[in-house]
Amino acid sequence: MTLHQFLDTAFGRLGWDALPFWEIVRHPHDGKAWLNGLIASGAASLVVFGALAVVVMLTRRRWWRSLWSGWLTSVDHKKIGIMYVILALVMLARGLVEATFMRAHQATALNDTGFLTPEHFGEFFTTHGTIMIFFVAMPFLTGLINYVMPLQIGARDVSFPVLNSISLGLTAAGAALVMVSLVLMPFSTGGWSGYPPYTERSFNPGAGPDYWIWAVTLSSLGSTLTGINFSVTVYKERAPGMHFFRMPLFCWTALCTSILMIFAMPPLTVATALLALDRYADFHFFTNDLGGNMMNYANLFWLFGHPEVYILILPAFGVYSEVFTTFSGKTLYGYRALVLATMCIAVLSFGVWMHHFFTMGQSAELNAVFGISTMLIGIPTGVKIFDWMLTMYRGQVRLTVPMIYALGFIMLFVIGGTTGIVLANPSVDYQVHNTLFLVAHFHNMLIPGTLFGMLAGYTMWFPKAFGFRLDEIWGRRAALGWIAGFVLAFFPLYGLGLLGMPRRLHAYVEPAYLPFTVVALVGTLLIVAAFACLCVQLWVSVRDRDHLSVRAGDPWDGRTLEWATSAPPPEYNFPVVPTVESKDPFTHEKLDGKALQSPDDWQDIEMPRNAALGLVLGLVGFLGCFGLVWYMWWLVVLAALAGLGAVIARSFTRNTTKTISADEVRAQYMEWLENVRALPLTVRSQESSRANNGRAMPVMKEQQ
Amino acid sequence: MSRHPGLNLDASHAPAHDQAVTLVFGFWVFMMSDVIVFGLLFATYVAMSDALAGGPGPHDLFELRTVFIETLLLLISSLTIGMASLSMKHERDDARLFIWLGLTFGLGLAFLSYELHDFASMVEKGGVPSRSGWLSAFWALVPLHALHVSAAMLWLVVIAVQVLIFGQDSEVKLGLLRLTVLWHFLDIVWIGIFTIVYLGELG
Amino acid sequence: MTREAPEDEAGARAADAAHERRSYMKGFLVSLVLTLITFGVVAFDIADRITVLVTLGLTALLQIAAQFRWFLHIRLRGQARDDLQLILFTALILGLMGGGTIFILANLDARMH
Numbered sequence A: 001m002t003l004h005q006f007l008d009t010a011f012g013r014l015g016w017d018a019l020p021f022w023e024i025v026r027h028p029h030d031g032k033a034w035l036n037g038l039i040a041s042g043a044a045s046l047v048v049f050g051a052l053a054v055v056v057m058l059t060r061r062r063w064w065r066s067l068w069s070g071w072l073t074s075v076d077h078k079k080i081g082i083m084y085v086i087l088a089l090v091m092l093a094r095g096l097v098e099a100t101f102m103r104a105h106q107a108t109a110l111n112d113t114g115f116l117t118p119e120h121f122g123e124f125f126t127t128h129g130t131i132m133i134f135f136v137a138m139p140f141l142t143g144l145i146n147y148v149m150p151l152q153i154g155a156r157d158v159s160f161p162v163l164n165s166i167s168l169g170l171t172a173a174g175a176a177l178v179m180v181s182l183v184l185m186p187f188s189t190g191g192w193s194g195y196p197p198y199t200e201r202s203f204n205p206g207a208g209p210d211y212w213i214w215a216v217t218l219s220s221l222g223s224t225l226t227g228i229n230f231s232v233t234v235y236k237e238r239a240p241g242m243h244f245f246r247m248p249l250f251c252w253t254a255l256c257t258s259i260l261m262i263f264a265m266p267p268l269t270v271a272t273a274l275l276a277l278d279r280y281a282d283f284h285f286f287t288n289d290l291g292g293n294m295m296n297y298a299n300l301f302w303l304f305g306h307p308e309v310y311i312l313i314l315p316a317f318g319v320y321s322e323v324f325t326t327f328s329g330k331t332l333y334g335y336r337a338l339v340l341a342t343m344c345i346a347v348l349s350f351g352v353w354m355h356h357f358f359t360m361g362q363s364a365e366l367n368a369v370f371g372i373s374t375m376l377i378g379i380p381t382g383v384k385i386f387d388w389m390l391t392m393y394r395g396q397v398r399l400t401v402p403m404i405y406a407l408g409f410i411m412l413f414v415i416g417g418t419t420g421i422v423l424a425n426p427s428v429d430y431q432v433h434n435t436l437f438l439v440a441h442f443h444n445m446l447i448p449g450t451l452f453g454m455l456a457g458y459t460m461w462f463p464k465a466f467g468f469r470l471d472e473i474w475g476r477r478a479a480l481g482w483i484a485g486f487v488l489a490f491f492p493l494y495g496l497g498l499l500g501m502p503r504r505l506h507a508y509v510e511p512a513y514l515p516f517t518v519v520a521l522v523g524t525l526l527i528v529a530a531f532a533c534l535c536v537q538l539w540v541s542v543r544d545r546d547h548l549s550v551r552a553g554d555p556w557d558g559r560t561l562e563w564a565t566s567a568p569p570p571e572y573n574f575p576v577v578p579t580v581e582s583k584d585p586f587t588h589e590k591l592d593g594k595a596l597q598s599p600d601d602w603q604d605i606e607m608p609r610n611a612a613l614g615l616v617l618g619l620v621g622f623l624g625c626f627g628l629v630w631y632m633w634w635l636v637v638l639a640a641l642a643g644l645g646a647v648i649a650r651s652f653t654r655n656t657t658k659t660i661s662a663d664e665v666r667a668q669y670m671e672w673l674e675n676v677r678a679l680p681l682t683v684r685s686q687e688s689s690r691a692n693n694g695r696a697m698p699v700m701k702e703q704q
Numbered sequence B: 001m002s003r004h005p006g007l008n009l010d011a012s013h014a015p016a017h018d019q020a021v022t023l024v025f026g027f028w029v030f031m032m033s034d035v036i037v038f039g040l041l042f043a044t045y046v047a048m049s050d051a052l053a054g055g056p057g058p059h060d061l062f063e064l065r066t067v068f069i070e071t072l073l074l075l076i077s078s079l080t081i082g083m084a085s086l087s088m089k090h091e092r093d094d095a096r097l098f099i100w101l102g103l104t105f106g107l108g109l110a111f112l113s114y115e116l117h118d119f120a121s122m123v124e125k126g127g128v129p130s131r132s133g134w135l136s137a138f139w140a141l142v143p144l145h146a147l148h149v150s151a152a153m154l155w156l157v158v159i160a161v162q163v164l165i166f167g168q169d170s171e172v173k174l175g176l177l178r179l180t181v182l183w184h185f186l187d188i189v190w191i192g193i194f195t196i197v198y199l200g201e202l203g
Numbered sequence C: 001m002t003r004e005a006p007e008d009e010a011g012a013r014a015a016d017a018a019h020e021r022r023s024y025m026k027g028f029l030v031s032l033v034l035t036l037i038t039f040g041v042v043a044f045d046i047a048d049r050i051t052v053l054v055t056l057g058l059t060a061l062l063q064i065a066a067q068f069r070w071f072l073h074i075r076l077r078g079q080a081r082d083d084l085q086l087i088l089f090t091a092l093i094l095g096l097m098g099g100g101t102i103f104i105l106a107n108l109d110a111r112m113h
């Protein structure tokens, strides 16, 4: 074997031209090549130096060991949840930067003067969409559910803790693949939906679509496993007395979302796998020739895609339900109606996928059927909106940060939903499909819906997870900034869509578009400022954590079980598994004076031991997929063998649990309890002040 | 008594029993997710059944005889793995368990050999996936089933080794229970394959 | 039969084992017969295409039901009800997705010719 052959085998098709500044080297006299090369190199160096900085910091502070045993190999649902949320926030930063670049480009793109090359712009909207859906929204909601749901149902952990860390590993591997594509370019230019034939080998033979395929596949496998884990947890791990109809609404939405994950991720896996077969093995599923049918791809993709948007929104609905009931000091209005509406939405979501391709050419009758089924979804959603408003009605409403997000949500989401009903009409859709009207619509659902919900949940449960509240002032600035920024950034897009501006547009010659795109840019900058406020908030809160401490665990006069335990909760969540007698169990305990009791029956607790399997499979998944992207077949084979070996080796471990003795549990609990009992009760008017120590005076007691 | 196939850990040990129920239920959910994968490949296959693109078709490529043999092999193996799980449930006899597991493995191997023979003869006659959309659909669906069978056989070997090392402890039992579910499930998918892929095209 | 009596537990277990073995045999025989019918219809070419397809569909469904019943012990009552609901829900989703796929693609196909 010559050196040349060896290098070919070792590096596959990875060459110098994958480096972000290669275009500059190739066209040193082209100004645009310089500009785009510099942008790409800047991003790449951020990735590389960011990673280096993390490594240096970990080494300097000697955190490797605690990172390993406390986090990376931990199978504690709370730690896994936190890691998911961190992943989501990091990726959100990248997605936002990309959004800003796109908006800045379009605001300067009249008469083709924009600064990005078409390929670069294509990568921007593809990575932005892919990241925001798969690596921001999905990990965020998975993280929140992971943290909160087991606590709310009174469980010690999810049903399959190791599987949980495998899901995290796979999702993180997908995200890592997208990050690496900044250093070894390019990523796909085919949009987040990756439609063939544009993403087929004959049109796009490079590594881009392969990066997209494998990143998305890893993430969808992770989500499938998550769905299985969560739904089995809700089915089998509820505390005694926690009947289905006593579960907090967030758990219901978690259950429905997980069921959707179980059934909706497989179509995505099939779609990307078949596309991969087309690209790698010369199959003909979606090609132009030899009987391929690219319309089946659209069909398969949206069989996933539509339930997916409900996967994204239902947990947010759950968060809002908790926010409205907690911060109104009232039990949820129309609980059963909300549960039924959630189930209706979940089932209906499988019957509307065709509205994503009304214009593909099927008959008008078929379009009409799917148009009607789409509009039907508006009904249960409307029911929910009314239930939330009636929850606030005559409640003791406190305008805390989660509540600001929730109110912004109600107003903006109704507008977004209305435009959805407009789009559900096939004849209207023929006019505005593929325009910025659609982009405005789905951002209107995803930002005020999903993202605000996630941020509200983050603010509400942060004190539970870390023992101190987030700073209120910076939180308000962030929330108001998000709301105002959203309105400015996306309402102009409705206008642009009606003016006929297509989405994913690199350059235009219509001067009427210009003012709208400039306003949208301003709005986007406001959103970036809001995100900066979130970062400042985190910084300030960590700095002032002693003043914001709520170790007693109940800063908001919570109604559900997660507030009954300390903040942060012990590894085993509850010293004694609670017995539930009603809805809003913790409120009833507080009112009946049964909260903060010391149980008399202590037992040993069996908890799962740490496991490295999730980490190993994540690493192996990343390496294997990286090998697939660049045709490094040796790496693919090695990774596959290592993964298989790890799973088999794991099946030979017998000693997978550890026991925490009853004495230890009791000692820990009694110490906490004594501290808490010494604290004064906080009334709601002090909720946002430093007087809030996490021991709440129930609102109803206050009123008496 | 629980109605799960062979789900009978010591009844006195309630938490272990709950855990077993949870584990088997979780595996069922996983299988159902897999059903969707197969279901969509079936739908794609049906939708592409006209996409021959002038290439060879079912009558040129399929052999009814071998498909019939494969069907019988798999059906018998369903019976033998069921017997394996019953033996685990009611007897403590490792030797018997090994006989049933060995039979199952052998039948699986025979099934795979016949399938490989089928695939080879298809390739020989020009029925490769790159030839047409219909062939692509075939080659994604049927070999995926074969891949599942191979994985199940690997799992079976792992379980057998564990019996040698650990005896029939509860992990082994749970493993075999889930393998049984998988194996039956693969037979059910095969019913779909011989009905839709082979007979539906030939009939 | 005194199944409840503790001293008879071994006997009860043996009866149980025999019962379950019979269940497997039943499932096996039913599946075998259905398989033979299925292949017979096609091999001996005894009916027109529509009849053949209908027969194939019916025997396949019956055989799937039989295997669920006798191999996988899915019943209408008892502890396996969660499993049954799961399977029925899966069938619903599969019908929507699979049926929808075939229908939509056929519709598109028809309009292209």
Ligand code: HEM
Binding pocket: A096, A099, A100, A102, A103, A125, A126, A128, A129, A130, A132, A133, A136, A137, A190, A191, A192, A193, A439, A443, A446, A447, A450, A451, A489, A502, A503, A504, A505, A524, A527
């Ligand atoms: C927060 C501020 C955000 C801004 C300013 C923003 C901006 C944009 C822009 C400019 C585009 C390209 C539109 C075009 O095709 O012309 C886009 C596409 C998209 N965005 Fe956002 N976005 C934001 C947040 C989000 C979030 C939170 C999500 C999802 C959770 C999201 C999901 C998407 C998707 C799926 C696309 C489509 C990508 C494609 O065309 O393939 N965005 N966004």
